[in-house]
Amino acid sequence: MGLNSKSECSRRRQHLKLMETRRENRNIHDNQRRQLAAKYELKHKLFKAFLRDPALPAEAREQMQLKLAKLPRNSSFTRIRNRCIFTGRPRGVYQLFRMSRIVFRELASRGALNGIKKASW
Amino acid sequence: MAVARARMHELLKLQASLFNHSFNPSNARTGNSVLRERLIGPAVASYYPKRPVSIKDIVRMFPEWETFDEAEAERIDNIAILKARGKGPPKKKRTKEESKKNKGKKK
Numbered sequence: 560m561g562l563n564s565k566s567e568c569s570r571r572r573q574h575l576k577l578m579e580t581r582r583e584n585r586n587i588h589d590n591q592r593r594q595l596a597a598k599y600e601l602k603h604k605l606f607k608a609f610l611r612d613p614a615l616p617a618e619a620r621e622q623m624q625l626k627l628a629k630l631p632r633n634s635s636f637t638r639i640r641n642r643c644i645f646t647g648r649p650r651g652v653y654q655l656f657r658m659s660r661i662v663f664r665e666l667a668s669r670g671a672l673n674g675i676k677k678a679s680w
Numbered sequence: 681m682a683v684a685r686a687r688m689h690e691l692l693k694l695q696a697s698l699f700n701h702s703f704n705p706s707n708a709r710t711g712n713s714v715l716r717e718r719l720i721g722p723a724v725a726s727y728y729p730k731r732p733v734s735i736k737d738i739v740r741m742f743p744e745w746e747t748f749d750e751a752e753a754e755r756i757d758n759i760a761i762l763k764a765r766g767k768g769p770p771k772k773k774r775t776k777e778e779s780k781k782n783k784g785k786k787k
Binding site: 596610 | 708709710711712713714715717719720721722724725727728729
């Protein structure tokens with residue numbers, strides 16, 4: 560029984576480690592998307608501006624639409640997700656601190672964040 | 681005191697030319713609203729903090745330095761031993777027939 564639970568425990572730990580690695584990979588992927596989005600930002604804007612201008616002939620606007628669609632999909636800002644920079648958690652992330660609520664609570668209660676104090680009145 | 685409409689129009693036009701705004705009295709749809717937005721690319725791209733510099737990075741930066749990587753040396757040694765025993769990686773198949781030869785067969 561004791562042996563069994565031990566192996567179970569180690570398996571769970573391994574699973575957790577794997578999850579962590581996956582989340583880190585998600586962060587790396589997200590970072591790549593961010594770099595791409597920054598790189599293609601001007602092009603996106605330019606094509607979109609031409610597309611919105613009804614003074615241009617319809618053909619030219621169509622072409623602009625095509626060009627916009629041809630850009631890499633990962634260069635779109637809507638594909639970016641704010642993730643926790645420590646754990647990679649995709650939800651419950653404070654934008655200002657760039658960390659998840661769990662990490663934030665941990666660090667704040669340890670006093671590692673400047674100017675953050677637990678409310679009490 | 682009422683100001684003539686034409687006069688007001690003129691003023692707005694001048695104002696736009698002075699402050700580099702687009703003058704659009706008929707409120708026609710132009711792509712300007714897209715171009716007017718601020719660029720957020722650099723801020724978005726720098727969301728994740730940079731990796732701290734490691735010893736590996738320093739070694740990569742100065743390839744002319746003589747350094748010793750124990751793990752790498754051990755790995756290369758192990759490969760040499762395996763190769764000597766005939767347990768190295770198989771040779772790259774050059775032609776299609778060669779690569780098809782052993783497919784589907786279990787040995």
